[in-house]
Amino acid sequence: MTGGREHSLMRAAVLGVPWLWLSAFILLPFSIVVAISLSVATDAQPPYVFGPVLDNYRLIVEDTLYLAALGNAIRIAATSSVVCLFIGYPMAYAIARAQPRWRGPLLALVILPFWTSFLIRIYAWMTLLRPTGLINQVLIDLGIIDAPLQLMNNAFAVHLGIIYAYLPFMILPLYASIERLDPSLLEAAADLGSRPWRRFLSVTLPLTLPGIVAGTLLVFVPAVGEFVIPELLGGPDTPMIGRLLWTEFFNNRDWPVAASIAVALTALLVVPVAILQHMLAPREEAREVNP
Amino acid sequence: MTHRLAGGLLIALGLGYTFLYLPILLLIVFSFNESRLVTVWTGFSTKWYGELLRNERILDAAWLSLIVAACSATLAVAIGTLAGVALARYGRFRLRWLFAGLLAAPLIMPEVITGLSLLLMFVSMDQVVGWPASRGFGTIVVAHATLSTAFVAVIVQARLAGFDRAVEEAAADLGARPATVFWRITLPLIAPALVAGWLLAFTLSLDDVVIASFVAGPGTTTLPLVIFSSVRLGLSPQVNALAAIIVLVVSVLAAVAAWANRGRFA
Amino acid sequence: MSTDHRRPLLSVESISKSFAGIPALADVNLQIGRGELFALLGASGSGKTTLLRIIAGLERPDSGRIRIEGRDVTGLPAYERPVNTVFQSYALFPHMTVRGNIAFGLKQDRLPRETIEARVREMLELVQMSEYAARRPHQLSGGQRQRVALARSLAKLPKLLLLDEPMAALDRKLREQMRVELVTIQKRVGITFILVTHDQEEALSLASRLAVMERGRIVQVGTPREIYDRPASRFVASFIGQINLFEGRVIERAGGMLTIRPDDGGPDIRATDGAAADVGDAVAVAVRPEKMRVGRAGPGANVRRGLVRHVEFLGESSVVHVEIGAGPRVRVSVPHGNGAAMPSTGDIVEVSWPAEAGVILRN
Numbered sequence: 002m003t004g005g006r007e008h009s010l011m012r013a014a015v016l017g018v019p020w021l022w023l024s025a026f027i028l029l030p031f032s033i034v035v036a037i038s039l040s041v042a043t044d045a046q047p048p049y050v051f052g053p054v055l056d057n058y059r060l061i062v063e064d065t066l067y068l069a070a071l072g073n074a075i076r077i078a079a080t081s082s083v084v085c086l087f088i089g090y091p092m093a094y095a096i097a098r099a100q101p102r103w104r105g106p107l108l109a110l111v112i113l114p115f116w117t118s119f120l121i122r123i124y125a126w127m128t129l130l131r132p133t134g135l136i137n138q139v140l141i142d143l144g145i146i147d148a149p150l151q152l153m154n155n156a157f158a159v160h161l162g163i164i165y166a167y168l169p170f171m172i173l174p175l176y177a178s179i180e181r182l183d184p185s186l187l188e189a190a191a192d193l194g195s196r197p198w199r200r201f202l203s204v205t206l207p208l209t210l211p212g213i214v215a216g217t218l219l220v221f222v223p224a225v226g227e228f229v230i231p232e233l234l235g236g237p238d239t240p241m242i243g244r245l246l247w248t249e250f251f252n253n254r255d256w257p258v259a260a261s262i263a264v265a266l267t268a269l270l271v272v273p274v275a276i277l278q279h280m281l282a283p284r285e286e287a288r289e290v291n292p
Numbered sequence: 293m294t295h296r297l298a299g300g301l302l303i304a305l306g307l308g309y310t311f312l313y314l315p316i317l318l319l320i321v322f323s324f325n326e327s328r329l330v331t332v333w334t335g336f337s338t339k340w341y342g343e344l345l346r347n348e349r350i351l352d353a354a355w356l357s358l359i360v361a362a363c364s365a366t367l368a369v370a371i372g373t374l375a376g377v378a379l380a381r382y383g384r385f386r387l388r389w390l391f392a393g394l395l396a397a398p399l400i401m402p403e404v405i406t407g408l409s410l411l412l413m414f415v416s417m418d419q420v421v422g423w424p425a426s427r428g429f430g431t432i433v434v435a436h437a438t439l440s441t442a443f444v445a446v447i448v449q450a451r452l453a454g455f456d457r458a459v460e461e462a463a464a465d466l467g468a469r470p471a472t473v474f475w476r477i478t479l480p481l482i483a484p485a486l487v488a489g490w491l492l493a494f495t496l497s498l499d500d501v502v503i504a505s506f507v508a509g510p511g512t513t514t515l516p517l518v519i520f521s522s523v524r525l526g527l528s529p530q531v532n533a534l535a536a537i538i539v540l541v542v543s544v545l546a547a548v549a550a551w552a553n554r555g556r557f558a
Numbered sequence: 559m560s561t562d563h564r565r566p567l568l569s570v571e572s573i574s575k576s577f578a579g580i581p582a583l584a585d586v587n588l589q590i591g592r593g594e595l596f597a598l599l600g601a602s603g604s605g606k607t608t609l610l611r612i613i614a615g616l617e618r619p620d621s622g623r624i625r626i627e628g629r630d631v632t633g634l635p636a637y638e639r640p641v642n643t644v645f646q647s648y649a650l651f652p653h654m655t656v657r658g659n660i661a662f663g664l665k666q667d668r669l670p671r672e673t674i675e676a677r678v679r680e681m682l683e684l685v686q687m688s689e690y691a692a693r694r695p696h697q698l699s700g701g702q703r704q705r706v707a708l709a710r711s712l713a714k715l716p717k718l719l720l721l722d723e724p725m726a727a728l729d730r731k732l733r734e735q736m737r738v739e740l741v742t743i744q745k746r747v748g749i750t751f752i753l754v755t756h757d758q759e760e761a762l763s764l765a766s767r768l769a770v771m772e773r774g775r776i777v778q779v780g781t782p783r784e785i786y787d788r789p790a791s792r793f794v795a796s797f798i799g800q801i802n803l804f805e806g807r808v809i810e811r812a813g814g815m816l817t818i819r820p821d822d823g824g825p826d827i828r829a830t831d832g833a834a835a836d837v838g839d840a841v842a843v844a845v846r847p848e849k850m851r852v853g854r855a856g857p858g859a860n861v862r863r864g865l866v867r868h869v870e871f872l873g874e875s876s877v878v879h880v881e882i883g884a885g886p887r888v889r890v891s892v893p894h895g896n897g898a899a900m901p902s903t904g905d906i907v908e909v910s911w912p913a914e915a916g917v918i919l920r921n
Contacts, residue, residue, distance in 0.1 A: 467714065
């Protein structure tokens with residue numbers, strides 16, 4: 002739309018307010034994190050003195066603790082994403098192929114847990130997995146085991162918690178891409194002699210790939226930095242990078258190391274994901290109407 | 293095309309929903325258990341609900357959380373709407389890539405990083421400009437609004453992309469000034485997105501434990517912080533009761549929303 | 559229809575516009591008089607909608623001026639121009655009733671409530687939508703939506719009404735009905751209409767004058783009759799209706815009569831077109847199918863022999879496709895019902911046309 006001063010004023014406001022907010026509460030904080038990651042920890046208040054030094058980065062690269070925690074987090078997040086995909090794909094497919102009037106309610110049932118508390122859903126598993134929890138009790142009552150199994154505070158429980166908490170994030174984008182799939186494409190493939198499995202592999206799967214990528218990213222990315230799940234369900238043998246950052250900050254009061262973990266994690270995780278998403282995003286036709 | 297699902301798919305669906313709902317259902321069942329040992333059934337009782345409703349700490353925290361959630365959601369809707377309008381309507385404005393990137397950062401950034409960076413910013417701001425002198429209500433609201441703005445912007449942008457831009461042009465063509473177009477045409481048309489965005493932001497705030505752990509002061513404890521600290525120490529039947537109440541409230545709200553929206557799905 | 563070209567209502571002066579470096583309009587000039595129903599005709603991408611949006615104030619030109627009644631409005635935003643638009647999608651406000659939609663523009667002018675109500679009632683009657691005043695756009699059919707859009711834009715009594723492909727969303731039968739109605743309404747309100755369309759039939763049947771656009775330029779302006787009978791270029795000739803082209807070279811010019819020697823080696827063609835073609839120019843002779851006939855015409859007519867390849871039945875007439883030696887395949891429109899024998903595929907026939915029927919198109 003072309004037009005006068007009023008239009009320019011409005012444009013300035015619509016752009017200006019978010020710019021201010023984003024600068025103050027995202028750009029500035031992250032710049033401060035970068036600055037602190039280059040600082041030296043002290044006992045003063047606040048507990049750092051600006052360097053700039055690269056000691057903190059040297060530490061997190063040289064001390065195997067950090068790399069191990071990062072590797073472990075990536076491994077756990079990747080395994081959980083794949084399991085989510087295998088559970089989520091058939092569910093999303095079934096919902097997308099259900100009668101239209103059932104799709105809404107079925108989808109709502111997937112989303113509903115998301116609206117209840119995340120903490121409480123993790124707590125629910127704690128009550129089930131504990132040595133005196135329901136699963137162990139039932140197994141003992143049935144005489145299958147004599148002593149309680151160690152189901153909690155290990156890698157298994159962390160996987161389970163992540164899969165449970167993030168499954169809806171996998172199903173939603175998968176559903177969206179499967180639902181969009183034109184059924185006549187499958188009919189055409191069938192008409193050309195393709196059998197059901199072959200049809201799935203050669204038509205459905207490639208065409209729903211954007212949903213698969215989106216769902217996997219939605220599970221993988223937050224899972225890598227997850228803190229609550231490893232804290233509540235994990236144990237000493239499941240170090241994860243998000244929990245380590247927390248420990249460095251709150252328990253060791255080492256702000257510079259915590260900040261350098263944040264910067265390193267951003268560089269390793271957020272930047273590649275952003276690039277990947279940018280590449281996968283459909284090209285929008287951002288025709289500038291107002292020159 | 294037939295709509296009869298194959299047996300395998302039905303089983304997958306059944307198992308999936310069982311996985312999603314069984315733990316929650318068991319949690320609710322055991323909230324009526326008399327025993328303190330949560331998982332050993334000794335008899336029906338509603339005493340934990342009574343204890344919960346007498347627990348000042350939890351009630352105060354719940355009240356604080358609701359207010360924080362309402363304030364941060366309102367703030368997030370205001371800023372997120374402007375950001376969504378900018379992205380959907382202003383094409384390639386200068387530094388758009390940076391704008392979109394900063395906006396989306398909280399969506400992909402691990403919560404520990406968002407929380408850490410906001411806290412470090414508040415500490416530095418306090419040193420330099422004397423604000424915020426103490427952390428608490430204000431800093432949590434700002435932090436949660438920052439987190440939710442991105443979600444609101446995405447929803448608003450999608451809604452704007454979904455409707456005919458000529459409608460706004462028609463209003464201008466009929467003599468409506470830019471501000472009038474925004475208030476009389478654009479806002480009413482994206483109202484459903486604003487409601488959805490507000491509810492999402494409200495839920496995100498009510499659910500957040502990580503960011504609040506960083507930016508909350510010693511005196512301000514939100515409900516998730518209370519739950520987190522008590523769950524960390526072990527199981528608590530009151531949390532079961534709380535879970536049951538939350539699930540009930542959410543289900544009722546969802547049912548009401550579904551009823552209000554009936555027939556709107558084209 | 560009276561059109562005053564000396565004091566135009568709208569004058570478009572040297573308008574140019576490009577999007578991201580791609581020119582959409584190049585030096586467009588146009589004058590439109592009061593009371594005209596003017597059509598901008600062109601294929602998609604010809605720039606006709608861009609020109610319309612510039613006139614409406616929804617797009618700003620890179621250079622040039624727009625004047626309405628002599629007043630320069632180039633810098634005015636859409637909401638300050640005495641111009642209203644019927645959008646292709648109709649762009650009705652989905653959250654308002656039909657009445658609310660029509661009243662919207664009047665409310666922007668802060669007119670008294672009684673005036674608004676009276677005008678809305680009047681407009682509803684004009685487009686015969688009075689019973690639907692309380693409905694919302696999604697409860698209306700396509701044709702009804704179009705009427706509401708028209709009423710909404712006319713309610714402000716603009717000096718100029720712009721219509722962007724107003725019939726595109728309607729089915730064929732409704733379209734023909736709406737054409738008649740649009741002309742009736744235009745006559746009743748007396749407002750100048752500018753209509754953008756890609757449909758030549760629509761432009762020819764509705765417009766008092768039209769401009770043909772191609773690649774961001776206006777290539778011909780005239781009445782439908784002028785443009786149909788005397789196309790100014792090969793593009794206009796082939797864009798509007800069917801036409802047969804004989805390529806050749808002018809060999810003689812005498813007393814308003816041109817003699818053209820066709821490139822295909824057939825007999826010379828005579829044409830009485832007054833076009834400024836000189837001896838030696840390469841030209842094409844364009845002849846409309848309905849101006850040709852099968853069989854020998856009167857003395858002085860051009861005659862060619864050929865083989866009937868195909869006869870296309872079109873209801874009131876048939877089109878006979880005749881292959882002429884090494885030359886072009888020509889189409890001859892033959893009306894039914896006047897007793898003339900219809901040739902059939904495989905016949906050898908003569909086709910003929912009088913010298914006045916040929917239009918000379920220069921390369």
